[in-house]
Every structure is written in structure tokens, then in C-alpha cells.
Amino acid sequence: MFKKNDFNNNLLEWYQSNKRSLPWRETTDPYKIWLSEVMLQQTQVITVIPYYKKFITKYPLLTDLADADEEALLKDWEGLGYYNRIRNFQAAVKEVSSKYDAKVPDQPDKFFELKGVGPYIGGAVQSIAFNHALAAVDGNVLRVMSRLNQDARDVTKASVQKSIKEEIETLIPLEAGDFNQALMELGATTCTPRAPKCVICPVQEHCEAYSSHSVFDFPVKKKAKRKKEESYNIFFILNDKNEVLLSKQEDNLLKGMYEFPKYDVDTSIENIEEDLNLSLDQPNIHAGSEKHVFTHKVWYMEAYILYTFSPHENFVPLKQVRELPMSKAMQKLFNLIEV
DNA sequence: GAGACGTGGAT
DNA sequence: TATCCAAGTCT
Numbered sequence: 553m554f555k556k557n558d559f560n561n562n563l564l565e566w567y568q569s570n571k572r573s574l575p576w577r578e579t580t581d582p583y584k585i586w587l588s589e590v591m592l593q594q595t596q597v598i599t600v601i602p603y604y605k606k607f608i609t610k611y612p613l614l615t616d617l618a619d620a621d622e623e624a625l626l627k628d629w630e631g632l633g634y635y636n637r638i639r640n641f642q643a644a645v646k647e648v649s650s651k652y653d654a655k656v657p658d659q660p661d662k663f664f665e666l667k668g669v670g671p672y673i674g675g676a677v678q679s680i681a682f683n684h685a686l687a688a689v690d691g692n693v694l695r696v697m698s699r700l701n702q703d704a705r706d707v708t709k710a711s712v713q714k715s716i717k718e719e720i721e722t723l724i725p726l727e728a729g730d731f732n733q734a735l736m737e738l739g740a741t742t743c744t745p746r747a748p749k750c751v752i753c754p755v756q757e758h759c760e761a762y763s764s765h766s767v768f769d770f771p772v773k774k775k776a777k778r779k780k781e782e783s784y785n786i787f788f789i790l791n792d793k794n795e796v797l798l799s800k801q802e803d804n805l806l807k808g809m810y811e812f813p814k815y816d817v818d819t820s821i822e823n824i825e826e827d828l829n830l831s832l833d834q835p836n837i838h839a840g841s842e843k844h845v846f847t848h849k850v851w852y853m854e855a856y857i858l859y860t861f862s863p864h865e866n867f868v869p870l871k872q873v874r875e876l877p878m879s880k881a882m883q884k885l886f887n888l889i890e891v
Numbered sequence: 892g893a894g895a896c897g898t899g900g901a902t
Numbered sequence: 903t904a905t906c907c908a909a910g911t912c913t
Contacts, residue, residue, distance in 0.1 A: 592909040599899070599908085633897025636912080670911045690909040710892075736909055745907065746902070776906075777894085805896070846897060880898065895913085901906085 554700065554758035560725045566754035567734030570741070572597075575604055582656035582681035583614040583645070589676045590641045590668060594634065597740070603632050614656070617642060618649040626808050626877040635808060640668030658682040671717060680729035687720035688732040689713055692739025698771035699743060699761040707771040779845070783852045786885055787813045787824065788839060789832065790859050795867035797828070798876065805846075810876040812885065817854070830862030840888040844881035855885050 571577070574597065576588035587607060591600045606628060611617040617625070622642065629638040644666040648656055656677070657663045664674045676688035687693075694707040697716050705712045724731055742749045750762050761767045789797040789812075798810050815824055825832055837857040844851045868876065870890060878886070 589909065594896090594908055594910060595898080596900075596908045631898075633899090634910085636896070637910090640911080668911065672910055676909065688909075691907075692909065733909085740909080773906095807896095844897095846895095848895060848897095893913100896911090898908100900908090902904100 556723055559755055559758050560723065560731065562754045562758075563734045563738065564725070564727060564730060567730060567737055571733070571737055572741070575601060575608075579608075580681070582658070582677065583617075584608055585681045586656060586673070586677045587617075587641070589673045590637050591632065593637060593672075595632065599632070603629070613654075614645050615649055615654050618645045618654075622808070623877060627875070630809075630877045631880065635806065637668060639808065643667045644669065656681065658684075660684055660686060671713070675717070676732060679724075679732050683726075683728050685721065685724045685728045687717045687724065688736070689717045689720065690736055690739075692736045692743075693720070693732075695745065695771050696735055696739045696743045699748075699767055700755070700759050702760040702764065702766060702770065704770075704772050706774055708773050777848075779847075780849045781852065782849055783817045784814050784854070785817055785819070786853050786855045786882075787815070788855065788857045788885075788889055789813060789828070789830075790857065791864075791867055792859075792861060793867070793869075794871075795869050796873065797864060797866050798868045798873060799866045806879045806881075808877065809879045809882070810873075811879070811882050812855075814853075821858075828864065830860050830864055833859045833861070839885075842881070842884045842888070844884065851881060853881070853885060855888055857889065 576585060579585065588600065588604055591603055610628065611620060620642070622639065625638050625642060626635060629635060647666060648654060658678070658681070660674060660678045663669060663678055672688055672690055675686040678684040678686050679688060694713065694716060697703065697720065698707055703716070707713065707716070720735070738754070742753050748767055750756055750759070750767060753759065753762070756762055761770050797813060799813070801807055801809050801811050813824065813828060821832060821836070839855040839857050841855065842853045844853065873886060873890070
């Protein structure tokens, strides 16, 4: 391992003069810092900024978010993805509200028990908000550390991440929060995946991969699996009152978001009538098709318009559809019939 | 440990 | 077009 003091000094000095101005760096409120970390999971800074601003305006206090309507939260989160994050976060702040008098626990073991708090969020919040000497190991940090040490282990493995976290915790100086943010900032802006700016790197002299011209060999990751492809027919079922059938997704994928009736391509109209308990008039108008790509699967969707005179509790006026939380997949489809 | 879980941007 | 990546966590 490299010289700890030199490394820390170089890194922290670089951070102080190069850190980006980000909205969550303007607060010391642990709730807001925590909120930003939840939003930043697998999500780029540039994407998070407007959502973070909206949330701290609408829910300035931890108790505001704890007491909010879940569907309203989901609507505000719409487009950010990984929708379980906001459900888990609300469950966690509810617990903080009732159990800890609405004060975010500054004891790591208590904080780690909360829903949605894993090794990264726990370390990030406890170090940035309370200066506890815990590492915050994200994708940036894994890349930086693997290059510094020419660490050829597969960084997608939890065991390797844990090992790197422990190694970093032997390095953490008194300014724990700044140190963690400096490491992440270095990865995000300088030690980047494809075009690292080694010539201006503040810790170049400590980097084994740089000295041996092997920066591009790190980090080592196993290849991503091929996405599963699924095909669906989606139906805009309209009645004579300008309403469309829309129901809340109960499955894990996009849970809580609203969707138009969606069936495997081999499902017959008769089966759909039976499933929805209504009768559908022909003709079946093809409204268009869309492809939607998730992290782990691809949806190929064909949209059709159908009419009915049957009553159903899930009809929503067309003008109110956009007030409900909907995934990008469903929004793309809805755009086919309503601009 | 491995797979589920969104979306958008870069190459 | 295909693939990777982005301040990860849960089951």
C-alpha cells in the first residue's frame, strides 16, 4: 500500500479546490444528505439535481416526507427509476420519526438497521453528516482503488467490495466525510472509466496502474448478462365518457406505478374480457409499438385501442392520466394516443 | 452468491 | 446497434 499521509493530503487538497458545487453540499441536515444519497444510487448527479431540489422544497423536514401520501411521493419520484428506493426511504424516515424523535441516528449500528440503508448509504451518511470513520464505497471508489492497487479481483463481488471497504477504513483521516466525497469525486471527474485524466490526477504518484501503463485493465468486472426479451400487447380500453382503464401495478417490477392492461401476446380478447370482467367492442385499432429497455429486460410492446360500454372501477378520465405515477414505458405508450 | 430492480447518457 | 456505466440494496 502507498504512503497514507501523502495520499490523503494530496486527495483532500485537490478536493477542496476542485469539488463541484452540488445542492446537497449546501446543507448539514442529515435528512437531506440521506435523501441525496438515496437518489444517487445508480443514478448520475446531473439526473438527481432537479429531483433533489423538488423534494427538499416539497418535503423540507424529515417529518414532511414521513407523513406524505405514498402515491404523491411516487409521482414526485417518477422518472428517477428504482421506485422501491422512495418506498424504503419513507419507511425508514417513518421509523426515525416515531422511534428516534425524528432525528437521524448518529450511531452507525442503529442507522444501518433502517430500510434501504446498505454499506454505501450507511457509510456515506454517517461520515458526511456525523464524520464517523466509515468508508462509502460506490462504483467510483471501486474503480479508483482497483487502479491504485492494480487490484485484479472482480469488483462486482460483494466479498471484494467488503475487502476494499475495510482497506479504505484504515486510511480514513479525521475529515471522514470529505475524504469519502473526495474519493468519489476523483472517480467521477478524473479517474473516469473510459478516458481517465491521469495527467492531472492528484494521486498519480500513488497509482500502480498508472506506473505500469495498465489503467485501462482496471477495474476487473464480470460481463453483464444478456437481457431477457418479453413481448406484450397493451390495451387502451376507452368508454363513452372519455375515460381509460388504468390500474396500479402490483408486481415487483414498477410496483405502485399505474399501467394500462398488459398481456402476453398470445392472450386472446376473450381471455382479457374475462380477466377484466367487461365486454369489449371491436374493432381492435393498432395504436403503435414501443420498445423499452430496463436494466435486466427488454419489453417489446404493441398498443391497441378498444372500446367498451361495461362499467369498471378503474376507469380514469383521459385528462387525469398524467396526474398518476407512470413508468416511462407506459408514458411512451400513452403518448401514442394523447400528446 | 446471483438475480431483480429504471432510466438516461456516452461510446 | 449493443454495451457499459451511474454516489447500490434487497431477496
